[in-house]
Amino acid sequence: MSVIRNAELPRSALPGIDHVTLAGSAQGLAHLSVWQQSIAPGAATPPHRHDCEEVVIIQSGRGELHLQGRVQAFGPDTTLVVPRNAVHQIINVGEAPLALIGILSVSPVPVFFPDGTPIELPWHS
Amino acid sequence: MSVIRNAELPRSALPGIDHVTLAGSAQGLAHLSVWQQSIAPGAATPPHRHDCEEVVIIQSGRGELHLQGRVQAFGPDTTLVVPRNAVHQIINVGEAPLALIGILSVSPVPVFFPDGTPIELPWHS
Numbered sequence: 264m265s266v267i268r269n270a271e272l273p274r275s276a277l278p279g280i281d282h283v284t285l286a287g288s289a290q291g292l293a294h295l296s297v298w299q300q301s302i303a304p305g306a307a308t309p310p311h312r313h314d315c316e317e318v319v320i321i322q323s324g325r326g327e328l329h330l331q332g333r334v335q336a337f338g339p340d341t342t343l344v345v346p347r348n349a350v351h352q353i354i355n356v357g358e359a360p361l362a363l364i365g366i367l368s369v370s371p372v373p374v375f376f377p378d379g380t381p382i383e384l385p386w387h388s
Numbered sequence: 389m390s391v392i393r394n395a396e397l398p399r400s401a402l403p404g405i406d407h408v409t410l411a412g413s414a415q416g417l418a419h420l421s422v423w424q425q426s427i428a429p430g431a432a433t434p435p436h437r438h439d440c441e442e443v444v445i446i447q448s449g450r451g452e453l454h455l456q457g458r459v460q461a462f463g464p465d466t467t468l469v470v471p472r473n474a475v476h477q478i479i480n481v482g483e484a485p486l487a488l489i490g491i492l493s494v495s496p497v498p499v500f501f502p503d504g505t506p507i508e509l510p511w512h513s
Contacts (some may be wrong), residue, residue, distance in 0.1 A: 266453060266460045267467040285467040286443045292469065294493035295441050316420045318411045320489065328391060335391045342392040342410045344417065364445065366491050368419035
């Protein structure tokens with residue numbers, strides 16, 4: 264399918280994180296996975312890493328990027344760049360949902376805790 | 389730089405197309421290039437292809453995706469998936485700007501006319 268209506272895609276969730284996979288291996292892609300997420304106020308991703316490059320577009324909200332021990336605050340209309348295998352965490356430090364597009368350079372996406380333990384995601388990546 | 393303020397990025401253009409490269413080789417990426425574009429009413433990309441996968445998120449506006457001879461209409465909040473080397477063109481058929489995020493699985497991005505002639509882009513991809 265070349266044209267996908269985002270509102271018709273399956274929705275998934277982790278605690279505090281609403282997720283929709285916009286495109287990935289289900290659309291025949293091997294080198295791109297595109298996620299739309301909303302992180303609730305006070306919620307965060309776990310600290311984790313991927314064996315691929317990642318770009319995150321922050322559409323609205325305010326947060327912190329914890330990247331290999333360094334903390335950087337960000338607001339809306341920003342882009343986060345996460346190098347391959349860099350341990351990172353995104354935290355919503357604002358009072359509104361943190362809306363983002365997560366872009367990864369492989370599909371499906373392997374996700375690991377910092378110690379290398381695989382994280383099982385509830386969504387098709 | 390891990391946190392990029394999009395408004396501070398250099399802007400570029402082709403006729404009818406405003407462009408900002410949100411992330412790519414300038415940020416150390418080899419496998420992702422992320423573009424933000426606005427296509428004016430009546431304007432279009434040229435028919436072209438890339439030797440990489442592409443996903444386009446349509447944020448607002450209405451258009452047509454011409455993909456290997458097939459025409460598909462789309463509105464806002466849709467995702468377009470373009471396979472590697474598929475000839476495609478995006479046309480703004482609405483009366484408002486067509487705002488999109490273009491995501492490509494390599495950086496920098498080689499772009500070709502359908503006959504294989506390279507297209508020189510005015511932006512750093």
